[in-house]
Amino acid sequence: MRANHYFEIGNEHQVCQDYATSGIINDKIAYGIVSDGCSASNNSDLGARLFVLCAKKVLFRLFQIIKNINELKDNDYLGEMILNEVKQIAMQLELDLECLDCTLIIAVSDGEHTMVKMFGDGTMAVRRPSGLTCTKVEFTKGAPFYLSYGLNDARYEGYLTEFDQKAVIECRGYNSEECGLSGQVYDELNQYYYPVDKTLHRTTSWFFDQKIESVSIFSDGIDSYLKHDEDNNKRNTPVRSYDIIQRATHYNNKKGEFAVRRMKRIQKECLKDNITHYDDISIATILR
Numbered sequence: 001m002r003a004n005h006y007f008e009i010g011n012e013h014q015v016c017q018d019y020a021t022s023g024i025i026n027d028k029i030a031y032g033i034v035s036d037g038c039s040a041s042n043n044s045d046l047g048a049r050l051f052v053l054c055a056k057k058v059l060f061r062l063f064q065i066i067k068n069i070n071e072l073k074d075n076d077y078l079g080e081m082i083l084n085e086v087k088q089i090a091m092q093l094e095l096d097l098e099c100l101d102c103t104l105i106i107a108v109s110d111g112e113h114t115m116v117k118m119f120g121d122g123t124m125a126v127r128r129p130s131g132l133t134c135t136k137v138e139f140t141k142g143a144p145f146y147l148s149y150g151l152n153d154a155r156y157e158g159y160l161t162e163f164d165q166k167a168v169i170e171c172r173g174y175n176s177e178e179c180g181l182s183g184q185v186y187d188e189l190n191q192y193y194y195p196v197d198k199t200l201h202r203t204t205s206w207f208f209d210q211k212i213e214s215v216s217i218f219s220d221g222i223d224s225y226l227k228h229d230e231d232n233n234k235r236n237t238p239v240r241s242y243d244i245i246q247r248a249t250h251y252n253n254k255k256g257e258f259a260v261r262r263m264k265r266i267q268k269e270c271l272k273d274n275i276t277h278y279d280d281i282s283i284a285t286i287l288r
Contacts, residue, residue, distance in 0.1 A: 001030040001111055004259035007282035008267070010221060013039075018219050018282035019048040021056055022259075025063050029110050031056070032284025034122070036103045036219035038146065043099035047086070047148075051104045054085035059108065069113040073207045079104070079119050083147045100148035105217040109286045114215050118204040120144035123218040125245050126208065132249065134242055137204055138220075214287045216249045216259075221281035228274045239275055248283060259285045 003022035009015070017037035024030055035051040037044025058081050066072060086100055103120025116124050121144040123136045139145065149156045208215075225239035247266055251258045263283065270276065 001028065001109065002254060002258070002287045003030040003032050003285065004257050005032055005034070005282070005284040006259045006263040007034070008263065008277075008280065010224060010279040010281065011276045012278040013280055015045050016280050017045040017048055018221060018280035019045075019052045020282040020284050021052050022284045022286070023056075025060055025108075029063060029069065029108055030286040031059055031109075032107045032215075032217055032286050033059075034105050034217050034219050034282040034284050036120070036122070036221065036280065036282065037099075038101035041098045041101040043095060044101055046095070047090070047099040047102045050086045050089055050100070051082065051102050051147075054089070055082045055104060055106055058082050058085060059106070069108055069110055069115050069207075072108065073115050073205075078106075078117060079147050080150070083150065087151060097148060097151055100151070101146045102148070103144055103219065104147065105219070105284075107215050107217050107284065107286055109212075109215060109288075111288050112209070112211060114208040114212060114286070116206045116215065116217060118217075119147050121220050123220070123222055123241065123245065124206065125214075125216040125218070125249050127213045127215075127249055129213065132246060134245055135206070136223075136241070144220075211288065214249060214251075214285055216245070216283060216285040218245065218248075219280065219282040221277060221279035222248075222283075224277045224279035224281075225270070225275055226278065228276065230274055249285065251285075251287065254287055258287070259283060 001024060003024065005020035005022040007016060007018045007020045017039060018035065020034040022032040033052045033055045035048035037048040062072060090097055090100060103122055105118045105122045107116045118124065118137055121137045121139055123134055126133045145159060149159055222244060223241045225244055226236040227239055229235035244266065248262055251262060253261065
């Protein structure tokens with residue numbers, strides 16, 4: 001098992017509000033974690049780092065108690081456990097808790113079983129011999145539900161009122177019917193709808209009990225690539241995130257910092273093709 005991660009500032013940001021990490025637990029379980037801080041919340045770059053580092057701490061603690069990923073799959077309180085750790089640190093630093101307005105995506109795998117939990121929006125990509133499956137989680141009106149809303153009833157109720165109490169999950173790619181969203185209603189538009197409430201902390205999760213080549217998790221910055229018209233700087237054409245993900249998860253050299261090398265190569269190729277991304281990007285990948 002191998003894991004690697006990468007994060008990069010968007011060209012419209014002064015501070016990178018994404019953060020990521022990855023590694024191996026107990027010499028057998030690989031993990032990847034990414035977080036994306038809200039642009040409208042002060043110090044959310046710090047919040048993203050706190051979420052990632054506290055999630056890592058909680059995972060290491062849990063795998064001292066539980067034996068395998070199957071047991072973690074049934075843990076409905078992982079988000080709350082991480083949030084409590086983050087809250088304690090933020091309060092010790094006397095930070096406004098709005099700095100914790102961050103998404104969080106966690107992937108763990110032992111090679112035989114793989115689990116992904118997503119708190120907020122982002123994309124998961126699973127590569128099998130048959131091809132690549134991407135699952136994109138996107139919220140109504142582009143406003144994700146943050147774990148931090150659970151710390152303040154007024155903000156929680158305000159979110160439900162303002163954003164129609166619905167989230168949308170879009171699924172696309174090869175074998176898209178295998179995205180693992182059991183229990184949700186599927187329609188011909190490849191979208192899932194469900195009401196937003198505090199149980200959403202444990203709603204968007206996937207578990208694969210078959211071998212896969214890799215699993216990658218991305219913040220929503222992967223959707224921010226634009227190709228600029230050389231003759232008209234005001235004309236920008238969106239680049240399909242699926243195309244970027246295909247390139248980002250195709251590793252010829254799987255040793256060392258494979259994700260870092262791949263993303264830096266994509267960065268150079270994009271600059272050559274007059275393509276930039278306006279939002280911060282974070283990625284973590286686990287390879288068998």
